[in-house]
Amino acid sequence: MTFSLVARCPETGMFGIAISSSSPAVAARCSHARAGVGAVASQNVTDPALGPLALDLMEGGMSATDAVAEIRRRGRFIEYRQVLAVDAKGRTAIHSGPNSLGIWTQAQAENVASGGNLLADDGVPQAIVDGYLAASGHIGDRLIAAMRAGLAAGGEAGPVHSAGMMIVDKVGWPVADLRCDWTEDCPIEAIARLWDIYKPQLDAYVQRALDPREAPSYGVPGDE
Template sequence: MTFSLVARCAQTGMFGVAISSSSPAVAARCSHARAGVGAVATQNVTDPALGPLALDLMAGGLTAVEAIAEVQRRGRFIEYRQVLAVDGQGRTAIHSGANALGIWTQAQAQDVAAGGNLLANDGVPQAMVDAFLASSGHLGDRLIGALRAGLAAGGEAGPVHSAGMMLVHKVSWPVADLRCDWTEDCPIEAVATAWQVYKPQLDAYIQRALDPRVAPSYGVPGDE
């Protein structure tokens, strides 16, 4: 009921997660990322605790492969879970439990890993990885493009209703955390529209947090 990817920008070190599902509010449960550490997606009968666990393990010095191996060892009912990770060196790892739902599969390369369950076909994750690798520019643009490619390749077996994209970079909070928690229309396009609005303002929001004295204007009525 979900397809997602985790990725790292090799040029900037930014991490991101992009995800879509037939379930409501998928990004709120399944997207995890930490600046300077990595990104993790937890899905398929989700245990959200596995995301922070994997990030803590990578922050402690484990590679993505080592962290996922430890998640497999520690996780409860791990045979039901699907967990994707990318670390600070762009190494990737995926766990897909034997009890993952429907058609499930995964694909990975340097800097990107994708996976899904209850898919329309087994080519969806590879289509996302291929689209990511063929793209350039801002990580947010590349993630949206890869998510669109997954949908174009078939996406889920049924309609998707929620989606999200999270980006982290240098600071302790997500620099972008855009979600569509439920729609009867395309949630991926809803997130893409939000990204086009948010992207030009991303740096300004960071600067306002770091030092509002030198930040750009706030863009609200009465602000000079």
């Protein structure tokens, strides 16, 4: 009930993941990323534990391919899972279990991988990869472009209701973690609108954490 991508920006080293589903709050269960390590999507009859495990394996020195192979070995009911990973060198790997739901497929290239299940068309993941590679600018802009491309290619077989986008950079927390947990409208466009608002402030929120003396004020109550 989901389509997603994991990606690395070769210019900045940022990692990102974007995801959408007919299920509520999909990003809370399926999105995993760690600065300097990689990004992982764990979806389709989701086991959220697989995301942190894959990141731990990659942080320990495994490539995305080796980490996903180890996930296949260790994971329970792995025939029901989809796991997508990209590592710090831009290598990508995907596992799609044979019990993935409905029309399911996957696509990958250097620095980006996409997968989905219960899709309207088996070309959706390739459209997402192509959309990411064709886009330019900030990784957040490219993630939005990719998800829009997947939606234009058919998206999920039914309407999607939730979406999320996570970006990690050089600090120990996500520099962006935007979510639409449920809407009757398009959750991908909801995330796109959030990104338009958040993107100009992203660096300032990081600066506030690192050294608030140098952070700009936004004129909100208590912010002087």
